[in-house]
Each structure stands twice: as structure tokens, then as C-alpha cells.
Amino acid sequence: MLKRAQALFLRSLGAVLALVYVGGANSESAASQLNMPQGVTEVSQAAYDIHMIMMWICTVIGIAVFGFMFYVMYAHRKSRGAVAENFHENVLVELLWTIVPAIILIVMAIPATSALLKVYDTENADIDIKVTGYQWKWQYEYLGEDVKFMSELRTPQDEIYGREPKGEHYLREVTEPLVLPAGKKVRFLITGNDVIHSWWVPDFGVKRDAVPGLFTSAWAKTDKPGTYVGECTELCGSGHAFMPVVVEVKEQAEYDQWLADKKAAAAEYASTIGKQWTFDELMVKGEEVYNRSCAGCHAVNGEGIPGVFPALKNSVIALGPVVEHLRVVVDGIPGTAMQSFADQLSEVDIAAVIHYERNAWGNDVGDITQPIDVLNYKQAK
Amino acid sequence: MAHGPATLADGWVKYISRWVFTTNHKDIGTLYLWFSFAMFILGGSFAMIIRAELFQPGMQLIKPEFFNQMTTMHGLVMVFGAIMPAFVGLANWLIPMMIGAPDMALPRMNNLSFWILPFAFAILVATLFMEGGGPNFGWTFYAPLSTTYAPDTVNYFIFGVHIMGASSIMGSINIIATVMNMRAPGMTYMKMPMFVWTWLITAFLLVAVMPVLAGAVTMMLTDINFGTSFFDAAGGGDPVLFQHIFWFFGHPEVYIIILPAFGVVSQIIPTFSRKPLFGYSSMVYATASIAFMSFIVWAHHMFTVGMPIAGELYFMYATMLIAVPTGVKVFNWITTMYKGSLTFETPMLFSIAFVILFTFGGFTGLMLSIAAADIQYHDTYFVVAHFHYVMVAGAVFSGTAAVYYWLPKWCGKMYDETMGKVQFWIAFIGFNITFMPQHFLGLAGMPRRYADYGLQFADWNMVSSIGAFMYGAAQILFLFNVVRTITHGKPVDKPEVWEGAEGLEWTVPTPAPYHTFEKPPQVK
Numbered sequence: 001m002l003k004r005a006q007a008l009f010l011r012s013l014g015a016v017l018a019l020v021y022v023g024g025a026n027s028e029s030a031a032s033q034l035n036m037p038q039g040v041t042e043v044s045q046a047a048y049d050i051h052m053i054m055m056w057i058c059t060v061i062g063i064a065v066f067g068f069m070f071y072v073m074y075a076h077r078k079s080r081g082a083v084a085e086n087f088h089e090n091v092l093v094e095l096l097w098t099i100v101p102a103i104i105l106i107v108m109a110i111p112a113t114s115a116l117l118k119v120y121d122t123e124n125a126d127i128d129i130k131v132t133g134y135q136w137k138w139q140y141e142y143l144g145e146d147v148k149f150m151s152e153l154r155t156p157q158d159e160i161y162g163r164e165p166k167g168e169h170y171l172r173e174v175t176e177p178l179v180l181p182a183g184k185k186v187r188f189l190i191t192g193n194d195v196i197h198s199w200w201v202p203d204f205g206v207k208r209d210a211v212p213g214l215f216t217s218a219w220a221k222t223d224k225p226g227t228y229v230g231e232c233t234e235l236c237g238s239g240h241a242f243m244p245v246v247v248e249v250k251e252q253a254e255y256d257q258w259l260a261d262k263k264a265a266a267a268e269y270a271s272t273i274g275k276q277w278t279f280d281e282l283m284v285k286g287e288e289v290y291n292r293s294c295a296g297c298h299a300v301n302g303e304g305i306p307g308v309f310p311a312l313k314n315s316v317i318a319l320g321p322v323v324e325h326l327r328v329v330v331d332g333i334p335g336t337a338m339q340s341f342a343d344q345l346s347e348v349d350i351a352a353v354i355h356y357e358r359n360a361w362g363n364d365v366g367d368i369t370q371p372i373d374v375l376n377y378k379q380a381k
Numbered sequence: 382m383a384h385g386p387a388t389l390a391d392g393w394v395k396y397i398s399r400w401v402f403t404t405n406h407k408d409i410g411t412l413y414l415w416f417s418f419a420m421f422i423l424g425g426s427f428a429m430i431i432r433a434e435l436f437q438p439g440m441q442l443i444k445p446e447f448f449n450q451m452t453t454m455h456g457l458v459m460v461f462g463a464i465m466p467a468f469v470g471l472a473n474w475l476i477p478m479m480i481g482a483p484d485m486a487l488p489r490m491n492n493l494s495f496w497i498l499p500f501a502f503a504i505l506v507a508t509l510f511m512e513g514g515g516p517n518f519g520w521t522f523y524a525p526l527s528t529t530y531a532p533d534t535v536n537y538f539i540f541g542v543h544i545m546g547a548s549s550i551m552g553s554i555n556i557i558a559t560v561m562n563m564r565a566p567g568m569t570y571m572k573m574p575m576f577v578w579t580w581l582i583t584a585f586l587l588v589a590v591m592p593v594l595a596g597a598v599t600m601m602l603t604d605i606n607f608g609t610s611f612f613d614a615a616g617g618g619d620p621v622l623f624q625h626i627f628w629f630f631g632h633p634e635v636y637i638i639i640l641p642a643f644g645v646v647s648q649i650i651p652t653f654s655r656k657p658l659f660g661y662s663s664m665v666y667a668t669a670s671i672a673f674m675s676f677i678v679w680a681h682h683m684f685t686v687g688m689p690i691a692g693e694l695y696f697m698y699a700t701m702l703i704a705v706p707t708g709v710k711v712f713n714w715i716t717t718m719y720k721g722s723l724t725f726e727t728p729m730l731f732s733i734a735f736v737i738l739f740t741f742g743g744f745t746g747l748m749l750s751i752a753a754a755d756i757q758y759h760d761t762y763f764v765v766a767h768f769h770y771v772m773v774a775g776a777v778f779s780g781t782a783a784v785y786y787w788l789p790k791w792c793g794k795m796y797d798e799t800m801g802k803v804q805f806w807i808a809f810i811g812f813n814i815t816f817m818p819q820h821f822l823g824l825a826g827m828p829r830r831y832a833d834y835g836l837q838f839a840d841w842n843m844v845s846s847i848g849a850f851m852y853g854a855a856q857i858l859f860l861f862n863v864v865r866t867i868t869h870g871k872p873v874d875k876p877e878v879w880e881g882a883e884g885l886e887w888t889v890p891t892p893a894p895y896h897t898f899e900k901p902p903q904v905k
Contacts, residue, residue: 033825033837036757044757051754058744066737069715073733076654077723084655084722084881094663097712098705105701108751112701113694115753120690135530160833162439170438171835190687195526196620198685198760202826207756209686211621212525213614216687233685233760233828235519237526238445241831305446307512308532337530 037202040222040249044205046115053111057104119205122219125187129178133190133197133210133232134344135337136239136296140178143189147262150344151176152292153242157300160242172229175292177246181255185221194339198234201245209234225249237337239296273347273371279359282368286356289349294357297337302361309337313361322369325354326377347374386895401496404488405895406473411791412495413470414784418860420462420502421777425853427455432815432849435842440833448832449517450509456520460638461545462502464776468641469494469552471783472580474791476556478886478893479574481565481902486558494551501544508534519830521631524612524623528604535605539598546591553584553591560584565885567904571665574884575658578665579644582672586633586640589676594630597623621686628679636675639739639771640668642779643710646732648884649786650714653729654721655881660713667706667713674703684755693752700750704743711740726879727801731782734809735775742770745820760830763823769816781808781859788863789878793892794870800862808855814848 038048076082130141137152154173158164167173180186190199192210200207204220230245250258277285291300294312298304302313312318317325329350332340341350351371358365386408387399403409430451434442443451473491477484485491508515513532516522527535560581564573573581600611600623610616612623651658658664681700684693714736723729745767749755758764789795818841823829827838834842877887885904889897 033841034821036754036824037826043753047754047757050751051748051757054748054751054754058747062741062744065711065715065740069718069733069736072715072718072721073723076719076721077725078655079724082720082722085720086656087720088657088659088661088717090660093712093716094660094709098663098709101708102702102705105704109698109701112697112751112753115751116690116693116697119753119756120693160440162441166438166836168836171833195530196523200828202757205756207685207759211614211686213619214621214687231826231828231831235449235523235526235830237530238449238517238832240449241445241828241833308446308514 039203039205040224040226040228041204041206041220043118043220044203046118047205050111050115054108057108061104119218122187122217124185125219126184127181127186129180129186129188131178131188131190131199131210133192133194133199133236133243135194135237135339136232136243137293137344138178138197138199138243138245139193139344142259145259145263147259147266149176149262151178151246153244155242157291157295171242172244172246174244174246177227177248179255179258180220180222180247180249181252182225182249183221183223183252185219187217187219190216190218194337195236196234197232197236197243199230199245200233201228201230201247203228203230204247206230207233222249225251225254242296269346269348273375276370277348277351277368279355279368282352282355283359285348286352286354287360289345289353290356290360293341293345293349294353302357302363312357313363318357318363319365322354322358322367322373323377325358326350326369326374329354330374330377342378347371347378350374402492404484404492406477406485406488406491407791407893407895409485409491409495410470410472410474413466413473416495416498417463417465417467417470420458420466422856422860423506424455424458424463425856427451427458428849429853431455432846434832435834436846437843438834438836438839445832446514446517449519449830450515452830453516453519453522454506454509457505457516458502459772460520460634461542462498464638464772464780465549466498467780468580468583468638468776469549471576471641471645471780471787472552472556475787475886476559476577476580477563478889478897479577479884480560480563480568481885481898481904482559482563483896483898483901485555486563487555490551491555494548494555497544498548501541501548504537504544505541508537511537521627522601523627524601524604524620528601528612531605536602539602542598543595546595549587550591553587556580556584557588565898565901565904571662572904574644575647575661575664576641576644579640579647579668582668583637583640586637586672586675590630590633590637593626594634597626597630600626621683624683624686625680628682629676631682632679633672633675635768635771636671638776640672642735642776643668645779645783645786646714646735649728649732649782650717650736651883652786652879652881653724653726653732654718655723656717656721657883658713659716659719660709663709664713667709670706671703674699674706678703681750681752681755684752685759697750697752701747703750704747707743711736711743722881724880726785727796727798727805728782728786730802730805730809731778731785734805735778735782738770738774738778738812742767742775745770758823760828761823762819762827762829765829766816766819766823769819773816774812778808784863786879787886788866789870789873790886790891790893792867792870793873794866795873796862796866796870800858800865804855804858804862807858808852811848811851811853811855815845815852816848818842818844818848 036048036051038045128143130143132139137150139150141148151174154175155171159166190208190210192212197210199210206218206220208216208218226249228247232240232243297309298312304311317328330342332338348371351369351374355369387395389396434448511534513534516538518527518531560577603609604611610618612618612620647658678696678700680696749758749767785796785801822838822841827834873891876891878891
């Protein structure tokens with residue numbers, strides 16, 4: 001009953017406010033976008049419940065206080081002939097309005113405490129997943145399973161900059177979502193690689209800062225398969241708005257199949273690392289990797305952002321010996337925003353992107369960098 | 382009178398020298414107020430750029446890199462350039478007149494504390510035009526985004542913050558010295574106007590926490606330039622340490638902003654209720670306890686950082702407790718109006734709007750204090766909406782109310798009441814259209830400091846932007862009304878100006894002469 005009344009209240013509030021604005025091309029119903037989601041885990045439900053309790057307590061107090069205030073503003077106005085009295089103290093009411101709110105707060109603290117205990121109940125997890133925040137993507141590592149991959153925004157730059165119409169899942173789509181099994185308790189071990197990020201999935205009630213040098217933990221367990229979308233919620237640089245979190249919850253059997261496929265793909269990849277790629281194959285692959293992983297700083301046209309991120313077009317590194325180029329991409333440059341890509345990109349990706357950087361935008365070194373060269377460089381260290 | 386102030390008629394050299402070398406509390410107050418209004422317009426124009434970009438999904442006008450500079454500069458300019466100097470300006474003008482003192486206790490330091498401010502902001506704003514751009518790490522400048530990953534211009538930012546801090550510390554030492562030593566005979570502490578009380582307490586907060594901020598930026602400076610690792614995990618430091626230090630400054634800072642606003646409203650509501658402030662002594666105690674509590678709740682800004690549960694519970698309980706003294710203040714204001722004889726001139730309208738909207742922001746603050754729910758609210762637009770309800774509808778509305786209320790005393794002219802009321806309603810409606818929908822955006826999942834967003838957030842963002850432009854327009858009207866009052870306002874000569882006004886500042890002639898209370902008044 002309470003929930004229906006509240007839904008009705010919010011919907012009518014939405015309708016009233018909707019009258020205020022003109023246009024609004026997107027009709028992804030405003031009314032459903034007014035409140036916190038209940039989500040699909042115990043923690044998100046607990047957060048929702050305590051949120052609603054607090055909101056209703058505040059609403060009732062607000063109606064009482066503002067109601068009295070509006071009555072005073074109506075009844076005691078000079079234009080209605082009100083004459084001011086001169087009282088300015090009353091110990092009893094002053095004590096009352098100190099003690100009564102204190103009691104209300106103590107009562108509120110009880111459900112607030114039990115909700116928080118649920119958030120921290122990370123013991124006895126079935127699966128551990130390490131979540132690492134990078135500028136500007138997430139890495140997921142299934143601990144003990146040898147499965148590890150990057151998850152980055154799939155929305156093309158053209159949609160962001162309005163050169164193409166925006167797709168249905170604008171900024172809510174990634175190259176590879178995190179996959180979880182339904183009905184299992186999953187513990188997330190969250191850390192950051194460069195700056196602080198924050199990993200948020202509203203429907204799980206999970207938001208934890210990803211701090212470099214520190215592990216924090218959170219957990220989720222849900223029985224409802226489906227796709228859940230979240231965001232990075234700690235300012236992490238210019239790509240902050242462009243590193244969504246997408247989680248797919250699958251039934252156990254499907255999950256097992258997915259995990260087996262991932263392992264098989266990793267094994268297959270390892271066996272093909274010696275393959276020789278052609279110049280053009282690497283250019284195509286390299287452009288794709290570059291635009292996804294490098295263009296955020298160095299720009300799609302390779303010109304960087306003057307004064308912040310260096311240009312690659314006509315740069316000493318991109319036109320110089322390939323081993324220097326490998327060093328920068330694989331090891332990074334300590335103390336700068338140029339991080340090591342050794343764990344972020346595969347050997348094929350690194351080879352392709354180096355090849356692309358040396359042969360695009362008028363750079364014309366003309367050499368070919370093969371995946372095996374990258375592997376050899378890594379192993380030589 | 383010993384000497385009058387130089388006017389334009391004396392030639393521009395003398396006129397400019399008057400303002401540069403002035404040690405008169407009224408002149409310095411005026412300088413602070415005009416400076417803060419200029420910063421308010423500057424910070425506001427940054428906000429307009431932000432809202433214009435967020436009008437629709439996609440990047441239309443600016444790049445994400447510049448967007449981050451805008452959110453950062455908007456916060457820094459508004460907090461350190463607009464709101465804080467505005468209240469220091471009011472303190473300069475009013476505290477000596479309210480306690481019956483001829484001037485501030487340390488007039489030369491007063492001059493210095495103002496005149497270093499324009500340099501601080503020139504340095505800060507100049508970074509926008511430098512290679513690498515301005516600070517882009519948020520007004521909270523969390524390390525390592527603000528250290529290892531910051532543009533080189535961060536060093537200018539650090540220098541600017543140091544100067545602002547020095548200015549604030551000098552300003553507050555001056556206020557403490559003035560209030561403690563220069564009260565007129567008979568003006569005991571418990572007879573001081575609320576505005577003086579709230580500023581005295583604020584000044585102590587400032588002296589306590591500005592050095593903490595200075596420490597934080599100095600650690601950044603050495604991390605960036607001298608190879609230390611305070612905030613760098615790779616060198617044995619801790620990025621979370623930065624947040625603890627920052628918020629140990631930052632939480633008292635938000636009360637530094639709001640306490641003088643409480644003081645202003647506590648002056649205005651009794652006047653237009655024609656009835657003394659209800660519960661004066663409990664107001665004083667409530668202010669003092671809010672100030673004390675502001676030191677022990679800082680980590681509620683960090684509920685998602687992964688603190689141990691004991692810490693999380695402690696900071697939750699402590700934060701909830703702040704609702705008690707804050708509630709006392711709200712109840713006192715409303716009871717002051719109860720059985721009064723109310724009229725609704727512009728200052729009163731802004732003060733009533735302050736009470737309503739600040740209380741609303743207090744409610745969302747209480748919700749935010751619940752750690753389990755805060756995990757969902759944290760760093761979303763719900764937080765943005767919350768702190769704009771307390772900062773804009775709190776500090777800015779009360780600052781506007783203060784200007785309308787004391788302007789006739791300052792310049793001897795009455796402002797245009799109709800224009801004031803029109804400005805109030807545009808500001809009030811515009812403010813709510815801007816920030817009410819941001820609650821919904823936050824709850825629906827839109828994080829703050831996002832240069833771009835998914836299509837599901839499009840509608841409310843558009844509404845919010847329209848409201849923001851409306852609120853921005855109201856400030857132009859405000860400027861126009863104030864300037865017009867000074868040039869064309871109807872002269873006022875009654876000392877008390879307002880029918881129900883009480884206090885020493887209303888006993889001096891209108892406009893207030895250049896020197897007041899050269900002989901201290903006797904307070905009964």
C-alpha cells in the first residue's frame with residue numbers, strides 16, 4: 001500500500017514537473033527516473049529500504065514544520081492586522097525540540113546500522129573477482145581461473161561528438177561486460193592502477209573507490225539474470241564519463257560455458273602469437289586499438305592535446321627506433337600519465353597499435369612490428 | 382570629522398589611492414563585496430558553460446578536458462572567491478557598527494587581507510589561458526589526479542590557495558581581535574547580535590582549518606616537485622590520507638560558509654516579524670555545537686573509500702547528530718515569526734526562502750548521513766543537489782538578503798522594492814527548477830562531474846539547464862538593481878530604515894558616515 005501510494009506520488013510529481021519543460025526529444029519515461037532503484041541484491045534492497053524510511057520521515061517532519069511556517073506567514077501578517085507579541089524564550093519548548101529530534105535520530109540509527117552491517121558482510125564468497133580501474137576502462141580478473149580482460153566503452157567517438165545519431169545504449173555499452181553466475185556470492189576486490197576511480201553498479205548496491213595501492217572489497221549475490229549498467233563515480237580525468245560498468249548475470253550453466261570459452265580463447269591466442277601479420281592487417285587492427293585505448297589522450301588525429309598530452313604525429317618516438325617505441329608503450333613513463341600497457345593490451349594489440357602509430361597521419365616509417373616482437377621484448381626484460 | 386574619503390571629484394589618483402591604501406572598515410567591506418560579486422559572476426559564467434554543455438547528451442560545445450576545468454574552477458571560485466569574501470565584506474561593514482567600535486582592531490592587516498585576494502584569483506584564473514589548461518581535478522583536488530596526473534599549472538593553483546588561505550586567516554584574526562577587544566561598554570557577549578556571534582565562531586573555525594588546507598597543498602607541492610610520496614602509494618604514501626586531510630579542512634569549511642548566513646537571517650527575520658529573536662541563548666549554543674561537531678564528522682564524505690565498519694558507524698552517528706542543533710535553529714526562526722507582525726520586503730523573502738530551502742537541504746543531508754544509503758547517493762547528482770540547496774539557497778540567498786537589508790544604511794538610498802521582488806521570484810523559481818531535478822538525476826544514477834551522460838538522463842538535464850539560465854538571469858537583475866539604487870535610489874534619512882530594526886548599526890545616521898562610534902555608545 002505504502003509503495004503504491006509513493007509510486008503514485010512520485011509519478012504525479014513527475015507529471016507536474018514535466019509541464020514545466022518544453023520539448024525533450026528522449027521519451028525514456030521520466031516517471032521511472034525519479035527514485036533510487038531497488039536493485040537485485042540484498043544490499044541494494046537494504047539501501048533502498050533505508051532510503052525510503054528516511055525520505056518518509058523527512059517528508060512528515062517537513063510537512064509539519066513548513067505547514068506551521070506557512071500558517072504563521074498567513075495568519076500573522078501585518079496586512080491582516082497582526083500585532084507583534086514580545087515573547088522570546090520558553091525553556092520547555094526549547095528542550096522539547098532538542099530532545100524529540102534526538103530520539104527520532106536514535107530510532108533511525110537502528111535500521112541504518114543493520115543496513116550497513118549487510119554492506120560489510122563480505123565473508124564466505126564463492127567467487128573472487130579483482131576489479132582494477134584504469135584511465136579510462138575497467139579490468140576484470142577472475143582469481144584462480146586465469147581469466148582476465150579489459151572492459152571499455154564501445155560507443156564510437158562519432159556518436160559522442162554528434163557526427164552520427166546516438167544509439168539506444170549510448171554510453172551504456174562496453175567491449176566486454178563482466179559476467180557473473182546467478183545465485184553465487186561474488187566478492188569484488190577493487191583497486192586502481194593510476195588515479196582513484198569508483199566502481200558502481202546501482203542495481204547491486206555496490207560502490208567502492210578503486211584506490212591505487214589499496215584493496216577494498218564489496219559483494220553481490222543475485223538470483224536474477226540480466227544486464228546491469230553502472231558508472232565510474234570518482235573524477236578520474238577527461239574520460240571520467242566514458243568508462244561505464246556493464247555486468248551480465250547468467251544462469252550457472254551458461255556462465256560455466258562462457259568461462260570455458262574464455263579459457264579456450266586464451267589458449268588459442270597463445271598458440272597463434274607467432275603468426276606473421278601483413279602491413280594492412282596490422283593497420284586495420286591498430287586503428288581500432290588506437291581509437292579505443294590511446295585516442296583519449298593522444299587524439300584521433302595523433303596530435304595530442306597541446307601542453308597536456310604529447311602528439312604522436314611526427315614525434316621522435318614514433319619515428320625513431322622501434323625498441324624505444326616498445327619501451328614507452330610496454331613499460332610506460334613513470335611519473336606521468338603514460339602508464340604501462342603490458343597488462344592492458346595483448347601482444348597483438350600492442351604490435352598493431354605501434355605499427356599504426358608509426359605509419360598513420362603522415363608518419364611513414366614503413367616497418368612492421370609483429371606480436372612476436374612484443375613478446376620477445378617482454379621476455380628479454 | 383578628521384578627514385573625509387576622497388571622491389572622484391578629488392581626481393582619480395586620489396580616488397584610487399583611497400581604495401588601495403584604505404584602512405577604513407567600510408571601504409574594505411565595500412571592496413570585499415564588489416570583489417565577491419565579480420567572482421560570483423565569473424563562477425556563475427563557468428556554471429552556465431557547464432549547464433549549456435549538459436543541455437543535451439553528447440559533447441556539443443566543449444571538450445571533456447575543458448569541462449573538468451570548468452567544474453573545478455566553478456567550485457573554487459564560488460567557495461573561495463564569491464561566498465567567503467562576501468561574508469568577510471559583510472563582517473567588515475557590520476561588526477564594528479554592531480558592537481559600537483570605531484573600526485576593526487587591525488586596520489592595516491585588514492587592507493592587506495583584502496588586497497592579496499585579487500592576486501590569488503588572478504593567478505588561479507590565469508591558468509585557464511596557460512598551456513595545459515587550468516586545474517581539472519575538481520574543487521576537492523583528490524590526489525593522485527591532482528599530483529602525478531595534474532597539468533603543470535597545478536603549481537599556480539597551489540600558490541593561489543596559499544594566498545587565499547593567508548587572506549582568510551588574517552581576516553579571521555582581525556574579527557576575533559575586534560569582537561574580543563572593541564565591544565562598546567555594556568555590550569557583553571550575550572548581548573551581541575547573532576551575526577557577530579556566528580562570525581566570531583566562524584573566525585575560530587577558519588583559524589583552525591585554513592592551516593590544514595595549507596598543509597594539504599604543501600604536501601602536494603612537495604609530492605609534485607621534490608619527490609616526496611605523501612599521497613603516492615608507490616612510494617609508501619596513501620592517496621586516502623589526502624582525503625582525510627582535505628575533509629578535515631573541508632567539512633568545517635562548509636560550516637564556515639553557512640554560519641555567517643545563519644547570522645544574517647537571525648538579524649533579518651526579527652526585523653520583519655517586529656519581534657525579538659526567539660531563543661537567543663539557545664541559538665548561540667546551537668551555533669557553537671555545530672561548529673564543534675564540524676570537526677568530528679569529516680569522513681562522511683568518504684563512505685565509499687573502504688573504511689573499517691567501526692569508523693563508518695562512528696562517522697554516521699556523529700553526522701546524524703548535527704541535525705539536532707540545526708533543527709533548533711530552524712525552530713527558533715519559525716517561532717520568531719510566530720505571533721509577530723509580518724511583512725514581506727525583499728530581504729524577508731530571501732530569508733524565508735533561506736529557511737525553507739536550507740531545511741530541505743538539511744533533510745537530504747540527513748539522508749546522506751546514512752552510510753548504507755550514501756553508498757548509492759555518493760558522488761551522484763543527489764549530492765550536487767544537496768550542497769547547492771545549502772550553499773546557494775543557504776549562503777547566496779542570505780547574502781542577497783543581507784545586501785538588500787543593509788544597502789539603504791550603506792548608501793542612504795532605498796532599492797526598488799518591485800524589482801527586488803521580481804528578482805526574488807525569478808531566483809527562487811529558477812533555483813528550484815535547476816536543482817530539484819538533480820535529486821532525481823542522482824537517484825536514477827547520474828554521477829557528478831560527468832561531461833556527458835546516457836540518454837535516460839536527458840530530460841531532467843534539459844530542465845535543470847533551463848532553470849540554471851533563469852537563475853543566472855536573476856543575478857544580472859540583482860546587479861542592475863543595486864547599481865540603480867546607488868545612482869538613482871530614493872534617499873532615506875531615518876537612522877533605523879526599517880520599522881522593526883534593532884541594533885546599534887541602526888542608531889547611526891543614514892547613510893552611515895565614514896567614521897562611526899568615534900565615541901563608544903553606552904549599551905544598557
